[in-house]
Amino acid sequence: MSLLATKQKIKNQLSDHFDTIELNSLITMIIEHITGWNQVNQIIHKDEPFNTQQEQALETLIAQLQEGKPIQYITQKAWFMGETYGVNESVLIPRPETEELVEWIIDYATIKNTSLKILDIGTGSGCIAIALQKALPSCSISAIDISEAALNTAKINATALNTNIEWIQEDILQTAYLPENYDVIVSNPPYIPYKEKTDMQVQVKNFEPNIALFVTNEDPLIFYRTIARLGKQYLNPNGQLFFEMHYDQGKALLALFEEMGYHAEIKKDMFGKDRMLRASIKK
Ligand SMILES: C[S@@+](CC[C@H](N)C(=O)[O-])C[C@H]1O[C@@H](n2cnc3c(N)ncnc32)[C@H](O)[C@@H]1O
Known part of the structure; x- marks a missing residue:
């Protein structure tokens, strides 16, 4: 044929x-x-x-x-910010909305015009950390994930894309410490409550790692609260937190950051949905 x-x-x-x-x-x-x-x-x-x-x-x-297996897991390749990343079922497939988050940070760092220390929490394939390092070569970038398999994938991607990143295996929900102080802490954390799993596409819920996607129904903002608490101690003066978020959690997140002593603002994605948040400690 x-x-x-x-x-x-x-x-x-x-x-x-x-x-x-x-x-x-x-x-x-x-x-x-x-x-x-x-x-x-x-x-x-x-x-x-x-x-x-x-x-x-x-x-x-x-x-x-x-x-329902995503083509990216079959070919073991995904695209992010114009580069090819190796992916497998231990990492989330990088999403276009995450590119918008990275672009927001690049714009921020470009205006700052100084070399920043950046930490990516929940790095998965390493796409955020690696894309930031490629766009902002003078910045020093560290990245945390709980999953050894995800970090191994991220390390391979970093080498293939000629970047130099510090990788740290850590459960961010169980630590009271970060290795250093940072100018920017970014995270695309798990944020989908388990109760939404039944309505999700088979491609996502049956193939992408549950640990990357889901949080408990009782405390869906746990990663934001934990990182905000760590930020209080480990953000440099004028430091910023950047997050990707569930389009439905904007109001709850603004209230959470306000209560924890931050100024927070939400940014919509290209489809007009609340998708990104940035926060800085109130002076
Ligand atoms: C939504 S994925 C984001 C992956 C990647 N940053 C991206 O944007 O495509 C969340 C990541 O957080 C990691 N993660 C989940 N729980 C964690 C924890 N308690 N501590 C650190 N990382 C965690 C997962 O392994 C996963 O790689």
């Missing part, structure tokens, strides 16, 4: 699972993963047939996608 006919076959097999726009870019990724041909080469080779090995690889991949 030619590549062109194979593409049509994939479309038929996956049309119940993805919308048309998503499906077209997905098919290009699938073919690239199996053949190594980029979009241009896929046009050049459109009449070439798949060999038996490629046919088998394709069948396995289609079955995984039908079960």
